[in-house]
Amino acid sequence: MTKIDVHHVTRVEGHGNISVDLEKGKILKCQLAIVEAPRFFEAMLRGRHYDETIIVSSRICGICSVGHQLAALRAIEDAFNVKISEQEKCLRRLLNCGEFFESHVLHIYFLAMPDFKGVKSIFPLAKTNKDVVVHALNLKRFGHYIGGVIGGRLIHSTATDVKAMSKLPTKKELEEVLKRLHEAKEELKQGVSILKGLKFPAFERETEYISLQKKGVYASLEGNIYSSDVGEIPYKNYRDVVNEYIVDYATAKRAKHNRASYMVGALARFNNNGQWLSDDAKQIAQDLGLKSPCYNAYLNTVAQFVELVHVADDSIAAAKSLLNMDLKLEERSLTVTPGSGVGAVEVPRGTLYHEYVFNEKGIVTDANCVIPTGQNVNNIEEDFKALLPSISKKSQKEITLLLEMLVRAYDPCISCSAHMLDVEFV
Amino acid sequence: MSHTLILSIGNLLRHDDGVGPTVLKLLSEYPKPNVDYVNGGTDGLALIDLISSYKKVTIIDAVNMQMPPGTIKRFKPKDAKIHVKSDVLSTHGFGLVEVLDLLVQLGVETEIDIIGIQPKDISLGEGLSDCIRDCLNDVITLIAAPAQS
Numbered sequence: 413m414t415k416i417d418v419h420h421v422t423r424v425e426g427h428g429n430i431s432v433d434l435e436k437g438k439i440l441k442c443q444l445a446i447v448e449a450p451r452f453f454e455a456m457l458r459g460r461h462y463d464e465t466i467i468v469s470s471r472i473c474g475i476c477s478v479g480h481q482l483a484a485l486r487a488i489e490d491a492f493n494v495k496i497s498e499q500e501k502c503l504r505r506l507l508n509c510g511e512f513f514e515s516h517v518l519h520i521y522f523l524a525m526p527d528f529k530g531v532k533s534i535f536p537l538a539k540t541n542k543d544v545v546v547h548a549l550n551l552k553r554f555g556h557y558i559g560g561v562i563g564g565r566l567i568h569s570t571a572t573d574v575k576a577m578s579k580l581p582t583k584k585e586l587e588e589v590l591k592r593l594h595e596a597k598e599e600l601k602q603g604v605s606i607l608k609g610l611k612f613p614a615f616e617r618e619t620e621y622i623s624l625q626k627k628g629v630y631a632s633l634e635g636n637i638y639s640s641d642v643g644e645i646p647y648k649n650y651r652d653v654v655n656e657y658i659v660d661y662a663t664a665k666r667a668k669h670n671r672a673s674y675m676v677g678a679l680a681r682f683n684n685n686g687q688w689l690s691d692d693a694k695q696i697a698q699d700l701g702l703k704s705p706c707y708n709a710y711l712n713t714v715a716q717f718v719e720l721v722h723v724a725d726d727s728i729a730a731a732k733s734l735l736n737m738d739l740k741l742e743e744r745s746l747t748v749t750p751g752s753g754v755g756a757v758e759v760p761r762g763t764l765y766h767e768y769v770f771n772e773k774g775i776v777t778d779a780n781c782v783i784p785t786g787q788n789v790n791n792i793e794e795d796f797k798a799l800l801p802s803i804s805k806k807s808q809k810e811i812t813l814l815l816e817m818l819v820r821a822y823d824p825c826i827s828c829s830a831h832m833l834d835v836e837f838v
Numbered sequence: 839m840s841h842t843l844i845l846s847i848g849n850l851l852r853h854d855d856g857v858g859p860t861v862l863k864l865l866s867e868y869p870k871p872n873v874d875y876v877n878g879g880t881d882g883l884a885l886i887d888l889i890s891s892y893k894k895v896t897i898i899d900a901v902n903m904q905m906p907p908g909t910i911k912r913f914k915p916k917d918a919k920i921h922v923k924s925d926v927l928s929t930h931g932f933g934l935v936e937v938l939d940l941l942v943q944l945g946v947e948t949e950i951d952i953i954g955i956q957p958k959d960i961s962l963g964e965g966l967s968d969c970i971r972d973c974l975n976d977v978i979t980l981i982a983a984p985a986q987s
Binding site: 518522533535538539542545546549552553556566567 | 883884886887936939940943944
């Protein structure tokens with residue numbers, strides 16, 4: 413009997429355990445358990461004024477803080493029927509670009525890469541592959557920079573506001589953003605050769621791929637839901653898609669739609685919307701051998717890299733548009749009406765939904781936040797079940813690594829923790 | 839850009855882990871010329887660029903030195919065997935330890951001093967323990983004093 417028990421999976425965000433029992437190739441137990449304590453954000457949001465939802469929900473995650481802010485904004489705009497200007501749309505695209513760089517670079521290089529290099533973290537790589545670490549830090553620096561210029565600070569943007577962005581970049585700053593975007597694209601070209609050198613495990617399991625979709629664009633901040641099984645679904649009907657439920661061995665909610673599981677994230681977006689990637693992103697996908705539809709979840713990491721190229725191109729267009737506008741601080745008027753609103757946005761790890769019910773004073777009476785990782789957990793378990801029979805003859809160590817790599821490929825974001833320095837004087 | 843950075847590390851929501859930000863707040867009320875005061879929070883990776891852009895950095899942090907709570911030590915990264923827990927790394931696990939290690943690997947020449955304070959309680963909750971609050975003046979005096987090399 414082979415028993416795999418990983419408490420906790422490292423190099424992911426938060427705490428999750430893998431428990432697998434195999435007997436003569438037969439799966440007796442196969443679980444990915446999220447064991448973080450529940451965080452009760454939806455309860456904290458109840459009773460808050462609508463403009464506080466952006467600040468409170470942002471704290472759900474330090475990596476996707478902008479995504480939560482934008483989802484909350486979209487929900488408020490949906491509830492109160494607010495239209496946003498082209499200027500605001502372009503600024504949000506740039507802000508989102510910073511977050512995608514921060515998050516995807518962190519995952520590709522700092523969390524996933526060590527497995528392929530046979531080390532436990534990126535730190536030993538600084539000795540053996542210094543160029544890779546410097547390259548990764550350059551890309552990360554760009555994400556930091558753009559988040560600071562557009563959002564006011566690196567994490568938990570202070571500029572995002574229901575009345576429109578409260579801080580505008582100067583012409584000089586936008587020109588610098590544009591310059592750095594071109595530099596980031598050059599840096600990404602170097603990344604192609606690094607990614608080409610990684611040997612991804614061969615594994616395929618077709619599943620239902622879900623993302624936002626808006627024909628003609630690689631949907632990110634607007635659009636309806638698209639399922640590779642059933643096609644378009646209005647974003648307001650997101651509850652019919654996620655169908656959340658719980659299991660007794662984990663604290664995170666799960667989701668399923670048309671079958672036992674579905675996948676969200678970079679690979680789902682690539683499969684559903686790849687035709688609308690920028691030309692350079694399409695070229696790099698081709699160079700890296702990523703073809704749509706792709707059924708190998710390990711290649712989610714490659715899809716993330718392709719998305720970085722697209723996001724950079726999209727931001728170059730947004731920055732150019734902003735440079736041609738006469739930017740003015742806006743103050744949108746907003747009329748509070750009782751009712752509910754749904755915000756659906758693509759964040760680095762997949763489709764994120766926020767829904768709020770407001771009373772006549774604009775106070776939240778109910779809140780629902782559905783995060784991408786919760787939607788992916790079932791799909792990871794289904795991948796385990798499909799993968800295990802073909803690797804059951806490998807050693808326990810090899811099986812464990814392949815399962816851990818699969819979990820990491822989804823870039824799960826489970827929670828946060830605090831750390832302190834531990835020293836011994838020499 | 840100033841030449842010197844006073845950088846605090848730590849989480850105000852974990853009792854004595856908040857000693858760094860608490861000291862920083864007191865220091866920044868009487869700013870010195872050519873010195874920047876930054877609360878580094880708990881995001882380690884963002885610190886790499888920040889630290890490497892200064893000539894001299896003093897880091898104030900709660901440090902487990904296996905000493906009585908409230909003990910203050912000034913040391914350089916090379917003077918201490920700092921434990922890099924690379925096998926338990928998560929995204930937020932890129933703490934100061936890993937940053938210091940990476941800065942050395944990358945050949946960054948910033949002169950770094952660490953003012954370590956032994957905490958008593960780093961469980962969840964606000965406010966410093968009495969013994970930590972009592973040593974704040976000594977921490978500030980030590981930061982003001984020139985480093986012994």
